[in-house]
Amino acid sequence: SQKIEQNSEALNIQEGKTATLTCNYTNYSPAYLQWYRQDPGRGPVFLLLIRENEKEKRKERLKVTFDTTLKQSLFHITASQPADSATYLCALVYSSASKIIFGSGTRLSIRP
């Protein structure tokens, strides 16, 4: 069965630095890969989507890469701020009709 792994349960970095989160998957590549932010006691909020044929996507301070050879996506937050502290979830979608498979998330803490 398909597995998705976010290999850091928690990440703690200094404000202003770039935070980099990793998402790895097994077997075949998804049609697209999504990143969500989740705050405690809240539902996930969609951030970015990157398709199988795209290498990189940017949105303001966020950047996502997708390497189908390595079967990996990297999620970067540049100039990190304490307000960026949250859990970030990686999710795979294999077709428009299929369900989303979520990773277990990385809890990011940005210290002032």
Next chain:
Amino acid sequence: GAVVSQHPSRVICKSGTSVKIECRSLDFQATTMFWYRQFPKKSLMLMATSNEGSKATYEQGVEKDKFLINHASLTLSTLTVTSAHPEDSSFYICSARDGGSGTDTQYFGPGTRLTVL
């Protein structure tokens, strides 16, 4: 952007009672909605896929008679936890698929915290 609401946000009930949770897409029509369950510090576990006008599709291990899903309109799906027990206490989150987005992005509700005493 697409907004999904859930009601109630919190509910506390006695063991044996039934609880209904509503999920609404406020500014788009959702032919498909999803119900998830999340335990503390764990990822979202898909319980069922709800299609408007038809029966829900449940994931393996999820009791359909225990978790009743109704998707009566393009903007509303309900989850009823029947005869709730303490082990049903959890954070329940719904999402709605925006088929008009081109990527079938799912937008999530804020979640419902269920506590069964």
